Amino acid sequence: MIDFTFTEEQELFRQAAREFAETKIAPKVPDMEETAEVCDDVIEALGEAEMMALTIPEEYGGLGLGYVARLIALEEIARVSVATAMTLQVFALGIEPIIQFGSEEQKKKYLPGLATGERLATVAVTEPTGGSDPKGGRTAYKRDGDDYIVNGRKCFITNSHIADTITVMAKDEENPDAFSTFVLEGGMEGLRPGHKEHKVGMRGCNTGELILENCRVPGENLLGKEGKGMRVAMAAIGGVGRGGMVGCALGLQAACLEASIKFAQERVLYGKPISRLQTIQNKLAEMKIDLEAGRLLGYRAASVQDQGLRSDREFAAAKHFTTEAAQKAAKMAVDIHGGYGCMEEYAVTRYWRDAAVLGPSAGTSDIMKVIVARWALA
């Protein structure tokens, strides 16, 4: 038998995550949309609710609940704010290299503060030379005694202006085929945020550049082995990064469906609610099928990850499916709203803008297909 239901504990956790999202995050959404800034209260609330502790092992102050729990939390948070789910998703992506590859000293130094939300993390891989081709990045390091000197420019980095624990990938200046990953700390000499992006959607999360100018990084901040940094970064992106985007997409799909059902039941045309029109029902049915199918793909991938098995291919498939489905759902939700779907007081306009931003992060749909094709052909 395959049991597709949440355990009682998981269901209780889902209800608690929903209540948290609706009471602590939802009231902040209008402000974040207006200012295009992450609200400090939101970060504080995520910390207080132990949302940052989910994947951190208990011995380092975390909850050690794993990746199904993380997906549940992200789906519920994204249902009210995709931007906040994104802030949290990239946080977990940023700390995963420390969890998987950090030394005992590094784990003890960083993880407890990250678990409480006192520290905020991110990962910086993408560069202007192309995110799909991480080897094409130009950020480079060289040895200087016990330290490393890192120079380069990272772009499209979530939490760029607010994170103080940053996993950065760079290539060896003398051997451009060798990459290493370092933990950088806010305030380090030579590290500063650059341009802040103004995104079409997910306005309530921070995206921007990180500039490294002769940034001096102590040798003890190297994560994993020197020259093996591509593996460190890709292991985190393949599981946690793409898994997190699945959570963002599922939450958005659910929000689109709920808003569409509500509107379709309230909007009366020809003397009856438009939910009775078959064209509208077809759209609702497609959204529901995609949501259920996306959940099967996503939660299966997270469950595989929780078993300590390889999950990158499952997550690539789930990320492709759910982010594409979220874009489709947002378009249908706007369509169902007729002219009201163009008016900003309706949340579906935000869903539409947020959906447009879901695709590229943690790898585009084209790249997900490249990975899934390799899986199919293996």
Ligand SMILES: Cc1cc2nc3c(=O)[nH]c(=O)nc-3n(C[C@H](O)[C@H](O)[C@H](O)COP(=O)(O)OP(=O)(O)OC[C@H]3O[C@@H](n4cnc5c(N)ncnc54)[C@H](O)[C@@H]3O)c2cc1C
């Ligand atoms: C909101 C947001 C948040 C992000 N947060 C982070 C972050 O925190 N940290 C981080 O490091 N990065 C982050 N990114 C960057 C993201 O990972 C990249 O945008 C993504 O990898 C794509 O890279 P690119 O934008 O340079 O597009 P490109 O790589 O230039 O791609 C351009 C086009 O070429 C296609 N393409 C590329 N290669 C292939 C191929 N082999 N086969 C077929 N088609 C291909 C792509 O699908 C795309 O259509 C974020 C991006 C966004 C939008």
